Amino acid sequence: MTYDFNAVIDRRNTGASKWDAVGKRFGSEDVIPLWVADMDFSSPQxxxxxxxxxxxxxxxxxxxxxxxxxxxxxxxxxxxxxxxxxxxxxxxxxxxxxxxxxxxxxxxxxxxxxxxxxxxxxxxxxxxxxxxxxxxxxxxxxxxxxxxxxxxxxxxxxxxxxxxxxxxxxxxxxxxxxxxxxxxxxxxxxxxxxxxxxxxxxxxxxxxxxxxxxxxxxxxxxxxxxxxxxxxxxxxxxxxxxxxxxxxxxxxxxxxxxxxxxxxxxxxxxxxxxxxxxxxxxxGAEWLDALLEYLEGNLEYLKGFVAEHLPQIRVIEPEGTYLVWLDCTKLNLSVKELDRFFVHKAGLALNEGHLFGREGEGFQRVNIACPRQLLVKGMEQLKAAVEELEGARR
Known part of the structure; x- marks a missing residue:
């Protein structure tokens, strides 16, 4: 059986915390939510x-x-x-x-x-x-x-x-x-x-x-x-x-x-x-196996994109979960500046690294359990934001 994890399901106005709480949580509705740990995929049939x-x-x-x-x-x-x-x-x-x-x-x-x-x-x-x-x-x-x-x-x-x-x-x-x-x-x-x-x-x-x-x-x-x-x-x-x-x-x-x-x-x-x-x-075992294959594809895309276009960011490669830990310390932004940068410059709602303890300062957590086109759009937005940041510093 084939499963369409590329299908984009509109979750806005469904009472979904991940999508409908971003304005209150991040101070902006104009973001791609890649934060709270649920998936943007339909459950198994x-x-x-x-x-x-x-x-x-x-x-x-x-x-x-x-x-x-x-x-x-x-x-x-x-x-x-x-x-x-x-x-x-x-x-x-x-x-x-x-x-x-x-x-x-x-x-x-x-x-x-x-x-x-x-x-x-x-x-x-x-x-x-x-x-x-x-x-x-x-x-x-x-x-x-x-x-x-x-x-x-x-x-x-x-x-x-x-x-x-x-x-x-x-x-x-x-x-x-x-x-x-x-x-x-x-x-x-x-x-x-x-x-x-x-x-x-x-x-x-x-x-x-x-x-x-x-x-x-x-x-x-x-x-x-x-x-x-x-x-x-x-x-x-x-x-x-x-x-x-x-x-x-x-x-x-x-x-x-x-x-x-x-x-x-x-x-x-x-x-x-x-x-x-x-x-x-x-x-649901067969569905889960297909999901894992799709998530691995998302992870490979993320790793490749960051390596090619975002040398200022380092991917800590996960061995499990659909959550990826991003080291953003080379962006040289303070904790508050980094949070604002992702939301208001990159248009991304991620989990702020400092929430996970002092050791998370300078990091962000991204949820890759979403249709690939959403992840691609998010990474393109991040690339543009980093280029703008670096250009302003020159």
Whole structure:
């Protein structure tokens, strides 16, 4: 079957955050939105059909997890990631970020330390600090265009933490951690009694030459001392349907998580999200393979265009996710100037690098999950803006 990822779908005036919030978020409506991490592609037809069928039923009451829900998740992890999980390990979540908020409340006390690895997905820091926990940073180190974990620093920081948020694959730098790297993380955390919370929401979006390894799959000890947050939302463009879940092999940890989830009244499921997830996991694998091929084409285009026309910008090549980290430090603009330049000169709405931590200053994150013509237009606008900037400096 062929899939048309080149089709441009008009998302304006549909209540889409990515498109309809740009004026308020960036101060301009005249931008191409390549920021928030959802895709400008239609979900697989099997998902659309499942939602339509459920909608035609006409009654949209409270939902429960039925056998098909658990079976779809279990089968997906076995076939896609070679991890045999059990249905009893699966607990609902309204989203990965809300799950992290529940986890912080369930497993830490005020002023306890929670480890993150900046530059990292910015809600991590927010859900730690908003509950009066201490943010402990183990910054990643960039070597020759590839980010790595500073294990010596992690050993020191783990002694100060109770929980670690592991972003795997990593957003925004695009690393797909190797089994060896994850093994070292796990050993350090076990030594210091740190509970690992592995955010694996981008786990299915892996480029050729790399393979995602679920952290908890590496050893029974890691499984017993971790929770995995996952969802089909990034994979199949279901972010608005509340499809996340938590995998907790340790019954005591699962019980503690679910108790706090219920205390916060956040355990309800979305009936359309359930149907969408089951359909995607059961029938969406071929679509996903085609999507990955298209995303690799977008990435190759981006890398080639930047190399040829934008020597002032450096692409940090992702191993996974559809998010690309751009080093713009050679434009020699301040943090605020860089943000204004992209919006008001290049006409692009990207995620500002400084949101991901101090290490992100001078960077921007671009979402390449869009029809190629949109990406081409965006890069042409960026090229013209950089030429104008450089011309004004001469």
């Amino acid at each position: 099997c998902v659309i059909d499942a939602i339509v069928k459920r909608a035609e039923h006409g009654v949209y009451g409270y939902a429960v997890q039925q056998d098909a829900y658990f079976e779809a998740i279990v089968k997906w992890f076995k076939t896609r990631h070679n991890w045999q999980i059990e249905r009893d390990w699966i607990a609902p979540a309204p989203g990965v970020v809300p799950a992290l908020s529940v986890i912080v409340q369930a497993f830490t006390e005020p002023q306890d330390g929670v480890l993150i690895q900046p530059p990292v997905y910015h809600p991590f820091k927010k859900v730690i600090s908003v509950w009066d926990r201490k943010v402990i940073e183990n910054p990643l180190v960039e070597r020759n265009g590839r980010y790595e974990i500073d294990f010596a620093d992690l050993e020191i920081k783990a002694a100060q933490a109770k929980v670690m948020f592991l972003c795997s694959p990593h957003n925004p730098v695009g690393r797909v951690w190797t089994p060896e790297e994850l093994q070292r993380v796990g050993e350090i955390c076990l030594r210091h009694g740190v509970l690992v919370i592995s955010d694996e929401i981008h786990a299915d979006l892996i480029f050729r030459g790399h393979r995602h390894t679920p952290f908890a799959s590496l050893s029974p000890q890691f499984a017993e001392h971790s929770l995995t947050c996952a969802a089909p939302s990034k994979t199949f463009n279901l972010a608005g349907l509340t499809t996340a879940y938590v995998i907790a092999p340790n019954p005591a940890l699962k019980k503690r998580y679910e108790a706090m989830l219920n205390k916060a009244s956040m355990g309800e499921l979305n009936i359309f999200g359930i149907e969408a997830m089951i359909a995607a996991y059961e029938g």
